[in-house]
Amino acid sequence: MLRIENLSKHFGGVKAVQDVSFTIREGSIHSVIGPNGAGKTTLFNLITGVYAPTTGRIVLGNDDVGGLSPDALARRGMSRTFQNLQVCMNMTAIDNVMVGAHLSLNQSLFAAMLRLPSIRRADAACRDEAARLMEFVGVGQHVDAHASEMSYGALKRLEIARALAARPRVLLLDEPAAGLNHTETGEIETLIRKVAQSGVTVVLVEHDMKLVMNLSDHILVLDYGKKLAEGTAAEVRANPDVVAAYLGAAA
Amino acid sequence: MKNLFSGRSVHPGLLILALVLAVLPLLLPNAYYFDVAIRIAFNAIVVIGLNLLMGYTGQISLGHAGFFGLGAYASAVLTSLYGWPPVAAMAAGAVATGLLALLLARPVLKLKGHTLAMATLGLGIIISIVINNETQWTGGPDGMAVSGLSLFGVEVTGEKQWYALAAALLLLVTWFALNLINSPVGRALQAIHGSEVASRVVGIDTTRFKVRVFVLSAVVASVAGSISAHYIGFITPNMAGFFHSIELVTMVVVGGMASVFGSILGAALLTLLPQMLSAFEGWEIVVFGAILMATMIFLPKGLVPSLARRSRKQPPAPPLALVKKTGS
Numbered sequence: 149m150l151r152i153e154n155l156s157k158h159f160g161g162v163k164a165v166q167d168v169s170f171t172i173r174e175g176s177i178h179s180v181i182g183p184n185g186a187g188k189t190t191l192f193n194l195i196t197g198v199y200a201p202t203t204g205r206i207v208l209g210n211d212d213v214g215g216l217s218p219d220a221l222a223r224r225g226m227s228r229t230f231q232n233l234q235v236c237m238n239m240t241a242i243d244n245v246m247v248g249a250h251l252s253l254n255q256s257l258f259a260a261m262l263r264l265p266s267i268r269r270a271d272a273a274c275r276d277e278a279a280r281l282m283e284f285v286g287v288g289q290h291v292d293a294h295a296s297e298m299s300y301g302a303l304k305r306l307e308i309a310r311a312l313a314a315r316p317r318v319l320l321l322d323e324p325a326a327g328l329n330h331t332e333t334g335e336i337e338t339l340i341r342k343v344a345q346s347g348v349t350v351v352l353v354e355h356d357m358k359l360v361m362n363l364s365d366h367i368l369v370l371d372y373g374k375k376l377a378e379g380t381a382a383e384v385r386a387n388p389d390v391v392a393a394y395l396g397a398a399a
Numbered sequence: 400m401k402n403l404f405s406g407r408s409v410h411p412g413l414l415i416l417a418l419v420l421a422v423l424p425l426l427l428p429n430a431y432y433f434d435v436a437i438r439i440a441f442n443a444i445v446v447i448g449l450n451l452l453m454g455y456t457g458q459i460s461l462g463h464a465g466f467f468g469l470g471a472y473a474s475a476v477l478t479s480l481y482g483w484p485p486v487a488a489m490a491a492g493a494v495a496t497g498l499l500a501l502l503l504a505r506p507v508l509k510l511k512g513h514t515l516a517m518a519t520l521g522l523g524i525i526i527s528i529v530i531n532n533e534t535q536w537t538g539g540p541d542g543m544a545v546s547g548l549s550l551f552g553v554e555v556t557g558e559k560q561w562y563a564l565a566a567a568l569l570l571l572v573t574w575f576a577l578n579l580i581n582s583p584v585g586r587a588l589q590a591i592h593g594s595e596v597a598s599r600v601v602g603i604d605t606t607r608f609k610v611r612v613f614v615l616s617a618v619v620a621s622v623a624g625s626i627s628a629h630y631i632g633f634i635t636p637n638m639a640g641f642f643h644s645i646e647l648v649t650m651v652v653v654g655g656m657a658s659v660f661g662s663i664l665g666a667a668l669l670t671l672l673p674q675m676l677s678a679f680e681g682w683e684i685v686v687f688g689a690i691l692m693a694t695m696i697f698l699p700k701g702l703v704p705s706l707a708r709r710s711r712k713q714p715p716a717p718p719l720a721l722v723k724k725t726g727s
Contacts (some may be wrong), residue, residue: 196600222602234600236593238657239586246583247590251602253583257611260582261575267582274583314601 149174155204157190164190166373177344179352179360182370188353189231192322196228197221227316229307231323237296241306244295245278248313281309285339301332320351325359410577412660420566433558440565441627443666444572446650447659448619454656456612457592459516462523463647466617468639469496470624475545475634476536485548489625493618500617504610523644530636542635545628561630576659588612649687653694655701664703
């Protein structure tokens with residue numbers, strides 16, 4: 149459902165992503181791994197429209213969506229979380245999740261100022277759904293909390309709840325386990341599997357190899373902005389280039 | 400605190416405000432105090448609009464007095480020179496101000512950073528220069544007289560009627576603002592403040608929402624300017640000047656960013672203050688600056704949010720490692 153063709157992104161002389169191609173099948177969990185600075189987050193930012201590609205195509209469904217703005221991509225079912233948390237600390241936890249449902253709600257200024265019954269009803273339903281999503285990702289006890297009162301681990305889950313509130317077709321998770329301890333990582337693994345089972349295609353950037361190997365249907369290995377290898381967990385693990393560039397160095 | 404906004408019932412703060420506004424005239428001893436209360440209400444209306452832009456959306460305007468002045472002069476010029484009915488003049492001023500704000504905001508808000516602050520600073524100065532120089536319409540620095548306000552043929556006279564009008568408008572604007580904040584649009588605005596990239600990724604067209612709230616706050620300022628002009632009966636270019644813009648920003652910051660009731664409190668305190676500081680004649684702006692600095696240092700969230708936070712007992716956040724016993 150998502151096809152990347154010969155994608156490149158240059159920042160001045162720095163070639164952060166070079167000629168990368170791969171395909172993501174609907175309903176799968178697809179991981180992107182690679183050493184620090186390999187271009188994983190840049191790749192995410194390209195796919196979600198935060199950056200425009202220098203060259204290459206990003207095909208979602210049947211359309212080339214390369215260079216579209218993030219909000220246009222969100223309209224096409226793309227959602228993501230961030231490596232460095234992007235939770236709105238000026239809002240309550242549940243309002244953060246409700247923001248995720250923005251596109252499905254009435255955006256009229258006047259209807260909002262008059263608080264028309266339709267707005268009130270839709271908001272109440274949205275709030276219930278947001279509470280359910282908070283429960284789903286395991287932060288149900290924070291349903292009345294302000295975002296600034298929550299722990300780091302809870303905020304990571306809250307971001308996932310916000311992303312799910314958009315009812316995405318594709319969910320990109322940028323290092324969901326970063327900064328989490330062993331137990332929390334295990335819980336995140338369970339959660340990602342639950343998300344995938346609910347029918348959302350998951351693309352994952354992650355440094356935790358155990359998590360990646362456990363979850364992924366398909367793995368893409370980047371190194372210095374280029375594709376180094378691609379395949380199932382077993383294939384990638386057995387690839388001597390990958391072992392040399394990444395797994396070997398990490399072990 | 401949190402769930403006040405979620406229910407279908409009326410916001411309790413709005414009821415308290417209505418009560419205060421209803422009881423106040425019984426307590427005000429004479430016309431002078433009515434006058435102060437009316438000025439507070441008009442300022443509060445502008446400040447609520449400005450707070451939607453500054454406190455909630457995180458965009459700073461240093462030229463809102465310019466929009467206030469545009470409304471005031473549109474009403475003054477159109478009613479006294481061209482004989483328009485006040486309501487029509489007010490509407491024309493609001494539409495013109497809205498269009499000007501739209502024209503400015505569309506290109507400026509596409510850019511990142513504090514470009515809006517600089518652009519509004521420039522626009523405010525231009526508006527006040529134009530008002531100063533176009534003496535054949537505005538009377539220039541000498542100011543101009545404005546006729547009284549008649550709404551659909553009924554003349555508003557006396558401090559009691561003006562108070563009723565000002566109180567009703569303040570209540571209405573407060574209700575609008577509270578509704579707006581607790582809506583998809585309001586959450587989008589706050590999300591833009593919290594994280595622009597996250598807002599865009601969930602599908603919020605950030606430029607469009609920033610433009611809309613900017614235009615809304617400019618129109619609110621313009622309407623308040625129009626009514627103030629009729630109330631005061633005589634306007635000068637200072638109304639549109641830079642110092643007045645700074646006063647409005649100070650009211651937002653002192654009362655509390657992202658707090659509707661903070662806006663009202665900020666407007667009340669800083670409207671009362673010059674009355675008390677008449678001894679410092681000529682030094683008011685220094686006192687304003689000092690208040691702004693002291694607020695930034697001691698109450699960076701402003702009065703109402705800081706007090707609300709203090710009154711609401713918060714257990715200290717548990718350490719990170721102990722938190723996650725959530726189970727999924």
